[in-house]
Amino acid sequence: MQRGTSEEFALKETRPKIVGSGNYAGIDKLTTTYDLVEQMQYLYVRVVKAKDLPSKDVTGGCDPYVQVKLGNYHGRTRHFEKKQNPEWDHVFAFSQDRMQASFVEIVVMDKDMVKDDFIGRISFELIDVPRRVPPDSPLAPQWYRLEDKRGDKLKHGEIMLALWHGTQADECFSDAWHSDAATIREGVSKIRGKVYLSPKLWYVRVNVIECQDLLPSDRNKPLDVCVRVALGNHATSTPVSSVRTLNPVWNHDLVLVVAEPFEEALMITVEDRGNKGEVLGRCLLPLHSVQRRWDNKAVHSKWHNLEKHVVIDGEKKEVKFASKIHLRVCLDGGYHVLDESTNYSSDLRPTAKQIWKSGIGILELGIISAKGLSPMKSHEGRATTDAYCVAKYGNKWVRTRTIIDSFSPTWNEQYTWEVYDPCTVITIGVFDNGHLNGSNKDLRIGKVRIRLSTLETERVYTHSYPLIVLHPSGVKKMGEVQLAVRFSCTSYINMLHKYSQPILPKMHYVHPLSMNQTNTLRYHAINIVSSRLSRAEPPLKKEVVEYMLDVDFHMWSIRRSKANFFRIVNVASSFVSLIKWLDLICHWKNPITTLLIHVLFVILILCPELILPTAFLYLFVLGIWRYRWKPRHPPHMDIGLSHADAVSFDELDEEFDTFPTSKGSDLVRMRYDRLRSIGGRIQTVAGDFATQGERFHSLLNWRDPRASALFVTFCLIAAVVLYVTPFQVVALLIVFYYLRHPSFRTKLPSMPANFFRRLPSGADRML
Structure with a gap:
């Protein structure tokens, strides 16, 4: 397992030669539109069409294509069969960093079974090719007479071309053939850059209300009817109706996802689970006719006929008497259809x-x-x-x-x-x-x-x-x-x-x-x-x-569980530090600090109107103080926070296991036992939290009559004392008692703690 240094996995600030950051040299700041990337120079060759090409085949036609040659780089268009006036409209882009010649050659060839025939060519010196800077208007292509191998003009045959020097900001850049792909003979389109748009997603809400006049094959049996709603490969169903008659009732919501444009209809199927899933009727609802809403307004319900087919003598026949189903169906545009984890969401807008x-x-x-x-x-x-x-x-x-x-x-x-x-x-x-x-x-x-x-x-x-x-x-x-x-x-x-x-x-x-x-x-x-x-x-x-989209982020992983645990520990560390600091104050480790805290508490208690302003002023000063250490760089993947630098091989093997598992029974048993051990510890901690809460509730529920009687008596005495004693005096006494010198302390638990731990809880009734 690789354990690189923290510097190896760290974020590094760079200084590329881009206009946006001010680090540029030899770049026209006013004309460039790509100010966040380094400018790259390209030679663009646009091959539009040809006309009046001479015949090369014995049948009197030709199968033309064009080759563009620049040094060792060759690009070619597709060929046309039996066409002397072909139209290609194809753009070639040659990177200036890889130019190996001083001229570019455009050659028209005739596709043949054995050896392709030469038709004509034309060449241009690179120094004569003009430069175009977006957003200038595109260069107009021109007709050029083809030449033979000796350089003489042909009597027949012209080609329309446009050549210019440009950058990656050119509108032809994304669709052009690039010299980077010169070694690829097929599937050049697979390496081009593109912009895609996610389909517009909707939630489809189907409220299944009731059915009427169902026709089961066996009317003597009670019905266990449910409704199944399917949309393509996504299907969901209602629970079995509690009304086991021919008119079952549900009033149950089902929600599915659909993409616009709608390619499939909503299939509603009524099934009898008690009779081997017998289909009691079907209904097909096209989504383009479904009501759309973007709020919580009520949707009008409709009755729909259920179609049912029976097989008689091997033939499928439709039952003329139609059962009905009562539905509310709508496209809910008020939701944002989540396709990303909410922690990393890039879009939170509703569909509508x-x-x-x-x-x-x-x-x-x-x-x-x-x-x-x-x-x-x-x-x-x-x-x-x-x-x-x-x-x-x-x-x-x-x-x-x-x-x-x-x-x-x-x-x-x-x-x-x-x-x-x-x-x-x-x-x-x-x-x-x-x-x-x-x-x-x-x-x-x-x-x-x-x-x-x-x-x-x-x-x-x-x-x-x-x-x-x-x-x-x-x-x-x-x-x-x-x-x-x-x-x-x-x-x-x-x-x-x-x-x-x-x-x-x-x-x-x-x-x-x-x-x-x-x-x-x-x-x-x-x-x-x-x-x-x-x-x-x-x-x-x-x-x-x-x-x-992090499709597998929800899968179980001991590594992620440990990482999340240490994240919680890190969050709680501030509170732990505060408690430790208060403990040092209470034990007079630094007498001067403890005395200053006494003075501060006395001022705040005698002037209680200063408590909240002081607290907010402290937070303000703390925030300004920490501004000096604010992050200067964007966040990035942290292997320490992810607990990826200290994970064992077995834990990694478990994380990359398939679902369901593909491992042997012995390994699965070991991992199951380990998971039970971890779950047992979590269960114990959860039980301890529940016990403390139940003890608090038991103070007044008289589960322990003596403890409740003591607490009620204490509350009465405390109410009388607090009524006749000024609040400032009580607060000062509490603070002085809390900050008392260690010589007045004992290592035994306090009386309130002892009383609280003796209270009953629900753990006594657990199996």
């Missing part, structure tokens, strides 16, 4: 746009480069990595282009999102493109989360983030990714107002979903999102989407 609030700012992300990436696969006997980045915020996913065969890829791509809530998180993941080696599975390299509320507005953060992944062999640093982040605020008042608003939309509190419902619906929402994004081109694969 009618109740969206205005944005508060803009988030800009520059994905600059990575370095030191680990080898992810083997190609032709050597290790290699084909890396790309994915960033997700809100419903917008972005994917950079894939850099082929590089452990230090450079992307320099910039993206922008609108921000509606500062307490959200952007997630950036780095992956290895598995399509290029035929494995058809993209391997995870690591990811970074950045919470926007931890960023200062208008400041550019340039850091190199460690990519940390937990493997069955232990925690491992997979490399580093260099990012530039800027959060710009458009309305500071609206942003501050957000801190007073609920995190989730109002419907989550007015009509909340249960925890089990939320977890189940989130799982199905992730499946819908991954299914839709995997159908894009290039596809964003299921394993990528699930890793970005």
Whole structure:
């Protein structure tokens, strides 16, 4: 197991040559639009179309395609069959850092079975190619006469081209063929960068009220009827109705997830569980006709006919007499459909746009480069990595282009999102493109989360983030990714107002979903999102989407349990330190400090109106004092906090085990016994907390009549004494008694503690 130093896994501040941070040289600050990434120079060649190409085949036609050559880099278009006036409209981008020639050559070829035939060519000196700086208008393509191999103009054959020098800010950049992909013959589209939008998700609420006139096959049996609601692969059902007649009643809510545009209808099935799941009727409801709402207003109920088919002599026949089902169905747009963990949510808006609030700012992300990436696969006997980045915020996913065969890829791509809530998180993941080696599975390299509320507005953060992944062999640093982040605020008042608003939309509190419902619906929402994004081109694969959305975060892990325990200990450490400090004061370890505390308590008790102002003033001074040590960098993955640097191999093996388990019975028995041991300790602590609470309640419930009588008598005496004694005197006596000198103390427990520990609790009645 790898146990690197803390410096190895630390965040590192960088100084890339970007305009946004002020670190730039030779860059036009006024014309550049990519100010969070380093500018990269490209030669763009746009091949539009050709006309009047000469025939090369014996049949009198040609199958033309175009090759663009720049040194050792060759790019080509698709070919057309039997077409002398083809249209390609294809853009090639050659990185200036890899240019190996002083001219570019465009060659038109004829596709053939044995050897492709030469049709014509044209070449340009790179020094003569103009430079274009966005947002200039695109260069207009021009017609050029093709030349033969000797350089003479052809009688027939022209090609329309446009050539220019530009940067990655050019609008053609994302769709262009890149020289980075020169070694890829097929599937070039799989390495291009793209922007994706998550499907719009809705909660479908089905309130099953009752059924009427059901027709079971055996009317002598009592009915155990339930209603099953299915939407694609997602299905849920009501409990069995307590009314076991032909007119059962439920009034039960069922909630499912659906994505817009709606591709499937809602299937309602009434089943008799007491008769081997006999189907008593079905109903199909198209979702485009379902009522939409974004508040808690009542939905009109409707009766729907239930269709039933019976088999007679091997033929399926419909029963003409229709039973009915009473339903309330609506699309609930007042909820935010959770597809992320609430701890790392990037979007908290409800589904219905009618109740969206205005944005508060803009988030800009520059994905600059990575370095030191680990080898992810083997190609032709050597290790290699084909890396790309994915960033997700809100419903917008972005994917950079894939850099082929590089452990230090450079992307320099910039993206922008609108921000509606500062307490959200952007997630950036780095992956290895598995399509290029035929494995058809993209391997995870690591990811970074950045919470926007931890960023200062208008400041550019340039850091190199460690990519940390937990493997069955232990925690491992997979490399580093260099990012530039800027959060710009458009309305500071609206942003501050957000801190007073609920995190989730109002419907989550007015009509909340249960925890089990939320977890189940989130799982199905992730499946819908991954299914839709995997159908894009290039596809964003299921394993990528699930890793970005933390689909397996809820799985049991001893490591996570330990990490959460130590987080609780860390949170409670401040209170423990306060108690220890008070104990030192009470035992007069530093007499001067104890005397000063006496004076302070006397002043506060004699002037009680100063207690609250003093407390808030102390918090103010403490906050200002700690400003000097405020974090200067965004948060990043912490292996110490995650307890990943001190986890055993067996615990890792358990964490990476499948669900259900795939391990042998002996190993499962050992882990089960260990889990019982941990659970036993948790059970004991929970029982101790419950015991203390029950003892407090037993003070006045006369479970122990003598103890209750003593407590009631004490309360009467205390009431009389406090009535005739000024409050300041009582408070001073209590404080002086609490701060008494050690010579007046005893090691035995106090009388109130002894009395409280003798009170009865519910533990006496436990089996």
